Amino acid sequence: MASVALPLPCAAHSLLFQPRAGRAIQQPVTTGYSVHRCSGRAAQRRAQSIDGRGAHVPHGGTSPRSVWALLLELADGRCWVLLGFGLLLVGSSKTVGFLAPFAMRKAVNFLSRCDLQGLTWLLIFAALKGLSQALNNSKTAPQAFIARPMGRRLAQRLLAKLLALDLQFHALRRTGEVLRKLERPPRAVDTLLRALLFTLVPIAYESTVVFFLLLSKAGIDVAVTVLCTVVTYFLFTSWMSVGWVARARKKENRFDDAQASEANDALLNCESVRLMTAAPRVLRRFDRFWWQLQQGQISSDLAATVLAGGQQAITALGMGVALLLVARRVVTGSASVGDVPMVQGLISQLWAPLQFLGFYIRQARQALVDLEEARALLSSKRSPLELAEAAERPTQSEELVALHNLPPCTEGCPLVEFRDVWFRYERGLPWVLQGLSFCIQPGEFFVIVGPSGSGKSSLGRLVPRLFDACEGSVLFNGVDVRHVTLGDLRERLAVVPQDVVVFNASLRQNLSMARPKATTEEMTEAIRASGLEKALLSGSSGLTMQSVVGERGLRLSGGERQRLSFARALLRAPDTELLILDEATSALDAETGQFLLQSLQELRQGGGRTPAILAITHQLQMAKEADQVLVLQEGKVKERGSHEELLQKGGAYCDLLKAAGEKAKLDE
Numbered sequence: 001m002a003s004v005a006l007p008l009p010c011a012a013h014s015l016l017f018q019p020r021a022g023r024a025i026q027q028p029v030t031t032g033y034s035v036h037r038c039s040g041r042a043a044q045r046r047a048q049s050i051d052g053r054g055a056h057v058p059h060g061g062t063s064p065r066s067v068w069a070l071l072l073e074l075a076d077g078r079c080w081v082l083l084g085f086g087l088l089l090v091g092s093s094k095t096v097g098f099l100a101p102f103a104m105r106k107a108v109n110f111l112s113r114c115d116l117q118g119l120t121w122l123l124i125f126a127a128l129k130g131l132s133q134a135l136n137n138s139k140t141a142p143q144a145f146i147a148r149p150m151g152r153r154l155a156q157r158l159l160a161k162l163l164a165l166d167l168q169f170h171a172l173r174r175t176g177e178v179l180r181k182l183e184r185p186p187r188a189v190d191t192l193l194r195a196l197l198f199t200l201v202p203i204a205y206e207s208t209v210v211f212f213l214l215l216s217k218a219g220i221d222v223a224v225t226v227l228c229t230v231v232t233y234f235l236f237t238s239w240m241s242v243g244w245v246a247r248a249r250k251k252e253n254r255f256d257d258a259q260a261s262e263a264n265d266a267l268l269n270c271e272s273v274r275l276m277t278a279a280p281r282v283l284r285r286f287d288r289f290w291w292q293l294q295q296g297q298i299s300s301d302l303a304a305t306v307l308a309g310g311q312q313a314i315t316a317l318g319m320g321v322a323l324l325l326v327a328r329r330v331v332t333g334s335a336s337v338g339d340v341p342m343v344q345g346l347i348s349q350l351w352a353p354l355q356f357l358g359f360y361i362r363q364a365r366q367a368l369v370d371l372e373e374a375r376a377l378l379s380s381k382r383s384p385l386e387l388a389e390a391a392e393r394p395t396q397s398e399e400l401v402a403l404h405n406l407p408p409c410t411e412g413c414p415l416v417e418f419r420d421v422w423f424r425y426e427r428g429l430p431w432v433l434q435g436l437s438f439c440i441q442p443g444e445f446f447v448i449v450g451p452s453g454s455g456k457s458s459l460g461r462l463v464p465r466l467f468d469a470c471e472g473s474v475l476f477n478g479v480d481v482r483h484v485t486l487g488d489l490r491e492r493l494a495v496v497p498q499d500v501v502v503f504n505a506s507l508r509q510n511l512s513m514a515r516p517k518a519t520t521e522e523m524t525e526a527i528r529a530s531g532l533e534k535a536l537l538s539g540s541s542g543l544t545m546q547s548v549v550g551e552r553g554l555r556l557s558g559g560e561r562q563r564l565s566f567a568r569a570l571l572r573a574p575d576t577e578l579l580i581l582d583e584a585t586s587a588l589d590a591e592t593g594q595f596l597l598q599s600l601q602e603l604r605q606g607g608g609r610t611p612a613i614l615a616i617t618h619q620l621q622m623a624k625e626a627d628q629v630l631v632l633q634e635g636k637v638k639e640r641g642s643h644e645e646l647l648q649k650g651g652a653y654c655d656l657l658k659a660a661g662e663k664a665k666l667d668e
């Protein structure tokens with residue numbers, strides 16, 4: 001027994017869930033951690049990456065199962081209760097709505113006989129219509145209470161994932177595009193819920209009921225006419241939605257991302273843009289993306305107009321034929337006059353939501369695309385593996401056991417050990433570190449020097465697991481860093497990165513980011529030890545602890561930013577076992593650099609357990625103070641020993657000193 005509703009869910013399924021690309025191109029994409037096989041569509045989209053720049057933010061096809069799985073993860077018990085309540089409200093609204101045309105039929109039949117009971121039925125009709133509308137409107141509350149928290153949870157998970165993604169992703173990302181990917185999926189949850197559960201499902205229910213009501217009350221010819229109209233309407237809407245409208249929407253999205261990225265890049269680098277007088281070029285690119293966006297929008301609007309026109313023509317024709325059939329019955333006496341408004345009322349009730357079918361199908365499809373993108377991002381393996389995954393990973397040595405927490409430092413065990421470490425950023429790129437082996441002892445001052453590009457910073461990134469070694473292992477307290485939780489590992493470290501990152505917040509907030517529980521005294525001490533006191537708090541620069549330092553710390557000088565970063569590391573230092581300094585004094589004058597060195601010595605001489613220091617530097621003055629110096633060249637250990645030992649050797653270290661003009665000074 002065919003029903004009007006039957007074609008709807010099945011076709012809706014194929015309409016909403018665009019199948020993944022049929023034939024996979026099987027293009028391997030290396031991520032540094034795993035090699036993913038790309039489907040044809042994914043590869044195509046990658047190729048579409050506007051201008052070849054930017055990190056690949058995963059785009060999705062629409063895979064219903066994975067999207068549903070994601071939605072199920074986001075929903076809690078309350079959501080299910082509210083969903084049931086919401087559907088009950090919509091169902092009741094529709095059911096009450098079905099009764100209204102029957103009330104109108106009675107009213108017209110009574111009034112055609114000049115019976116005043118007709119007035120009562122008119123009032124009942126109005127009440128039923130009002131109640132149906134009120135019930136329908138009240139679905140908004142449960143809808144909002146389901147969608148908003150789910151959207152919030154999704155946004156939180158996406159941001160957490162983005163923060164955890166490996167540095168390679170962030171090195172290549174286009175911030176504007178990534179922000180869009182963060183913004184759209186939470187909205188998509190709301191849209192999908194609204195479109196699918198609270199619109200398309202009720203339409204299916206309504207169509208089924210109206211078909212049977214017409215079949216029993218108006219005859220098979222009217223019912224079949226309505227059925228044919230609905231099917232034609234649906235096919236036309238599907239054809240338009242999948243083709244022209246969908247293509248226009250995709251184009252619109254792509255260039256919307258592109259213009260947002262362009263604006264974001266230009267604003268972030270506005271200083272360089274101005275200095276290079278690149279504003280006209282930036283504006284041209286920006287305008288080109290907007291022009292393409294505008295083409296997509298115009299195409300989208302045209303498609304929507306043609307769609308709406310076609311839909312209106314189909315429904316008007318269907319309504320006309322159905323009413324003619326009923327009118328013929330009234331004339332032949334096999335139906336009452338009241339049957340005409342009844343049939344008109346039932347069909348109108350069906351037509352009303354159908355008008356929005358195309359809109360909702362498009363919305364639902366777009367929401368599915370956005371959610372699939374979110375799911376692809378969430379399941380991306382582009383982050384150092386956390387413990388649960390690490391346990392599943394085939395270990396290179398059977399003695400390595402997955403641990404939840406790092407054991408405390410043990411007597412005689414090196415704090416950090418590099419064991420034959422090989423590393424490169426991506427497959428196909430040259431090796432940056434080639435078979436490195438060395439140890440750092442607890443409390444040791446360990447300095448790494450070497451020419452630019454020799455792999456010093458890369459080495460420093462392997463300890464906190466910003467990247468993982470490709471071969472060999474990095475051990476912390478005797479345990480492979482891949483076998484401990486990231487949080488536990490990073491709690492033991494304080495890092496001053498080469499590129500200082502400062503938040504657009506007050507100085508105090510920037511400091512407390514490093515250690516939220518730090519007291520004012522501890523912060524003041526860190527500011528003193530980092531040499532910031534004179535520059536900032538004396539009032540010469542006008543900055544205080546409450547001063548906002550500006551986007552990426554633009555209100556601070558390069559040296560001040562570096563000292564702020566140093567102060568943050570010093571704040572963390574007492575709770576940590578290793579302080580990593582990557583070119584921490586590169587932007588400082590000789591006097592301030594010396595002051596920081598003294599602060600480090602103070603830290604080391606402070607009572608109790610002092611952290612070891614791993615300093616990566618070009619400033620060989622620092623190497624003089626070190627317990628151990630390692631000279632790195634082309635990713636290999638060239639020399640190793642104390643400053644004096646290396647001087648005596650007269651090898652690569654001495655060459656570096658000579659090149660820096662330090663040798664003569666030291667000889668004097």
Ligand SMILES: Nc1ncnc2c1ncn2[C@@H]1O[C@H](COP(=O)(O)OP(=O)(O)OP(=O)(O)O)[C@@H](O)[C@H]1O
Pocket residue numbers: 167168171425426429432450451452453454455456457458459498
């Ligand atoms: N994210 C990255 N992706 C690909 N290659 C990278 C990346 N970061 C660095 N490299 C490459 O790795 C090599 C080593 O870089 P690294 O920053 O470790 O050198 P470095 O010794 O610290 O240099 P410097 O003293 O100039 O800071 C360089 O050739 C660099 O181009």
